[in-house]
Amino acid sequence: AQSVSQHNHHVILSEAASLELGCNYSYGGTVNLFWYVQYPGQHLQLLLKYFSGDPLVKGIKGFEAEFIKSKFSFNLRKPSVQWSDTAEYFCAVRGYNTDKLIFGTGTRLQVFP
Amino acid sequence: GAVVSQHPSRVICKSGTSVKIECRSLDFQATTMFWYRQFPKQSLMLMATSNEGSKATYEQGVEKDKFLINHASLTLSTLTVTSAHPEDSSFYICSAIYDTGELFFGEGSRLTVL
Numbered sequence: 291a292q293s294v295s296q297h298n299h300h301v302i303l304s305e306a307a308s309l310e311l312g313c314n315y316s317y318g319g320t321v322n323l324f325w326y327v328q329y330p331g332q333h334l335q336l337l338l339k340y341f342s343g344d345p346l347v348k349g350i351k352g353f354e355a356e357f358i359k360s361k362f363s364f365n366l367r368k369p370s371v372q373w374s375d376t377a378e379y380f381c382a383v384r385g386y387n388t389d390k391l392i393f394g395t396g397t398r399l400q401v402f403p
Numbered sequence: 404g405a406v407v408s409q410h411p412s413r414v415i416c417k418s419g420t421s422v423k424i425e426c427r428s429l430d431f432q433a434t435t436m437f438w439y440r441q442f443p444k445q446s447l448m449l450m451a452t453s454n455e456g457s458k459a460t461y462e463q464g465v466e467k468d469k470f471l472i473n474h475a476s477l478t479l480s481t482l483t484v485t486s487a488h489p490e491d492s493s494f495y496i497c498s499a500i501y502d503t504g505e506l507f508f509g510e511g512s513r514l515t516v517l
Contacts, residue, residue, distance in 0.1 A: 326508075333496070333509060333510040334447075334496070334508040336505065339505070380446065389435055389437075391449070391506055393447040394446055395445060396444075396445070
């Protein structure tokens with residue numbers, strides 16, 4: 291069965307610090323990978339996605355993620371966070387032959403000025 | 404991007420009553436929508452896949468008679484929580500597949516059962 295693991299449940303950073311959020315998945319075939327963000331009081335928004343091709347994908351707001359197939363990982367990075375990045379971040383995986391999206395447990399990011 | 408809207412955003416009901424939550428794709432047609440449930444400080448748990456014109460497909464452990472899903476049109480799916488109990492209190496989120504294969508999410512509906 292598909293599963294997604296996010297190791298960091300709560301991350302606290304100061305502005306301008308670098309960010310890396312871990313995401314590992316378990317699935318026996320080709321996958322599509324996603325990172326979503328949920329700002330306080332708002333709905334989920336897509337940050338970036340990987341379907342195929344270049345394993346380093348760039349998303350909105352300066353975020354990027356790298357798909358490492360051998361490690362079953364899709365870590366999210368940002369070189370310099372801002373206070374406005376304070377939100378909940380979810381990694382998600384979808385098997386190539388299914389529409390169902392399976393989410394990780396989420397990581398709460400707090401950025402202090 | 405595409406817009407998915409849920410209504411109501413918050414609902415409070417008495418134990419034993421039924422509550423209907425609507426999910427609409429406002430600017431596109433969605434043959435497939437999904438219903439998720441999110442517990443506090445936890446992930447989104449997929450409850451069911453809603454298919455236009457056919458029966459919903461429920462995930463293991465989700466009671467289909469408890470959580471009725473109807474996808475009567477290409478822009479509307481409804482989730483009805485029947486005979487609600489306090490343990491059904493949660494945040495319910497729907498999503499719809501856009502033409503590109505990307506999922507767009509609704510704002511969520513917070514249900515509180517007293």
